[in-house]
Every structure is written in C-alpha cells, then in structure tokens.
Amino acid sequence: MSTCHPRNICAGLALAALSMVLTSCETVALGPSLANVTFSGLNGSQIQTNAGWRVSQLPTVFLTSNSTVRDPTVCCCHVRGTVNNGNSVPVHVVVQFAAMTPDNKEIARIVDFAQDLQPGATFHIPDDGPGAAGFLLSCASIDHVNFQLNVSSLAPPLI
Numbered sequence: 001m002s003t004c005h006p007r008n009i010c011a012g013l014a015l016a017a018l019s020m021v022l023t024s025c026e027t028v029a030l031g032p033s034l035a036n037v038t039f040s041g042l043n044g045s046q047i048q049t050n051a052g053w054r055v056s057q058l059p060t061v062f063l064t065s066n067s068t069v070r071d072p073t074v075c076c077c078h079v080r081g082t083v084n085n086g087n088s089v090p091v092h093v094v095v096q097f098a099a100m101t102p103d104n105k106e107i108a109r110i111v112d113f114a115q116d117l118q119p120g121a122t123f124h125i126p127d128d129g130p131g132a133a134g135f136l137l138s139c140a141s142i143d144h145v146n147f148q149l150n151v152s153s154l155a156p157p158l159i
Contacts, residue, residue: 034151036086037093037117047081047145050102056080057139058132077139078132083114083123083149090118094150095125099135099142107142108135116154 041047041056058078059070083093093114098106112133114123126132135142 034087034089034091034153037091037149037151038084038086039095039147039149040082040084042080047079047097047147050144053142053144056145057142059139060134072139075138076134076136077142078134079110079112079125079145081125083117083125085114085117085119085121085123088119090116090154092152092154093117093123095133096148096150097133097135098146098148099137100144100146102143106146108137110135 041052043055045052045055047053047056056079057072058080059072059074060076060078061071061074063069063071077099079097083095085091085093095112095114097110097112099108099110101107110133112125117123
C-alpha cells in the first residue's frame with residue numbers, strides 16, 4: 001500500500017503545470033508574416049549593381065542655369081525607387097541605403113521611412129525636393145547602393 005506524500009503531490013502538480021504551459025505555447029496563433037516587402041529602383045532596376053544604380057540615381061545640380069541636364073559629378077545624389085507592401089497587414093518600413101565603392105566599401109549611409117504602408121500599397125521615394133533620400137556625395141562617386149529593409153507591424157504584438 002502506498003501513501004501519498006505532500007512532496008509527491010507538489011511534484012505531480014508542477015509537472016502538470018509545466019505540461020500545460022508548453023502545450024499552450026504551441027497553440028498560440030502566429031501573426032501574419034511581414035517578409036513580403038520589397039524595394040526596387042526606378043523602372044524596376046536593381047540598385048545593388050552599377051547599371052541599376054545609374055538608372056535610379058538623380059543628381060541634384062544642373063549643368064547650367066538654363067539646362068535641364070543634371071551634373072553627376074557635383075554633390076548631391078538622390079535615390080529613386082519604390083517600396084511595395086505585399087503583406088496582408090499595414091507596416092512601417094525603414095529603408096537603409098549604403099553608398100558603395102567598386103570594391104564594396106561603404107562610404108555613406110542614409111535612411112528613409114515608409115509609414116503606415118497599407119497592404120498592397122506602394123511608397124515612391126521622392127526624386128527631388130523635401131523628403132528626398134539623398135547622399136552628400138556626387139552620383140559619380142558611388143558605384144552602387146546596397147539597401148536593407150526593416151519592417152514592423154502597426155499592431156501591438158499578440159503576446
């Protein structure tokens with residue numbers, strides 16, 4: 001005949017509680033993925049290549065006061081492109097751009113922000129004027145631009 005000791009009861013209760021906690025964590029619903037956000041340069045170009053960067057850059061200074069042609073050898077250089085939200089929820093997107101040399105050394109970094117980007121929506125990085133993402137470098141001094149997208153949800157976490 002066995003006797004039931006308080007120590008055995010406590011151990012059994014602790015094991016049952018641990019089992020419930022582990023099981024309940026497996027059943028918590030996951031939120032939607034935020035991985036479906038993309039960036040592309042102007043006309044879909046890939047700014048991580050020299051050719052793609054040449055298409056997407058916008059020098060800020062005109063060759064002459066009467067010209068509509070811009071000088072890529074004079075400071076400064078703007079990034080043109082599009083951020084797309086392919087998620088089913090609205091997101092905030094921080095885009096970091098790194099100006100690179102031909103041997104992949106970073107020479108400058110800038111940040112742009114797409115706030116409250118709705119599902120299926122597109123954010124165009126302005127070409128010129130207020131809000132334009134630009135390097136304090138000439139376009140000619142940048143071989144290509146690498147970028148990083150940091151995406152966060154607008155909703156509070158589930159847990």
